[in-house]
Amino acid sequence: DGGITQSPKYLFRKEGQNVTLSCEQNLNHDAMYWYRQDPGQGLRLIYYSQIVNDFQKGDIAEGYSVSREKKESFPLTVTSAQKNPTAFYLCASSISRTGSQPQHFGDGTRLSIL
């Protein structure tokens, strides 16, 4: 089945530690996105990528980093500089980044602080 796979489902971070969230898609989509969702709130865009080896900051990129070495993969690193990392992280992809194409989401990774 085609889709977006995020792993792990739950992740715990110690103080001062960097952690990496995985996102893989087999939909052959060019564009990929990372969003953050806090309880009772909407989604906020962290980073997006339109094509391999290219990515752009979203609204809340500070404390996060990404890479796009392969079309199907867009991992997100939550660095120690992110002081409030506890949230639900969602990866999405779309055929292209235009508003005429829907974004499809994975099932998310829930990150908590130990």
Added chain:
Amino acid sequence: DAKTTQPTSMDCAEGRAANLPCNHSTISGNEYVYWYRQIHSQGPQYIIHGLKNNETNEMASLIITEDRKSSTLILPHATLRDTAVYYCIVRVVNDYKLSFGAGTTVTVRA
């Protein structure tokens, strides 16, 4: 961005059609109407989108008024698995991000 207004919550009976309204009175000509839903602890699920014309797919129908200031998502035969938060989103054609509001919490009752 054009804002959307949705009811906070709705109940509907299993097996009946669920009609979810959305107001987007400041929508522009180059903005799409999107609907997503999110079941607790899962990622948002794309349902349907449209620009001007009514749209139908295997999940739902989208009815957009002629002046485009409002729309209705129709789930033809609601099931208990349709219980979720439903988001109506207006998105500019060249916009790369989705902006989710508070949505409508839909509870399907047996």
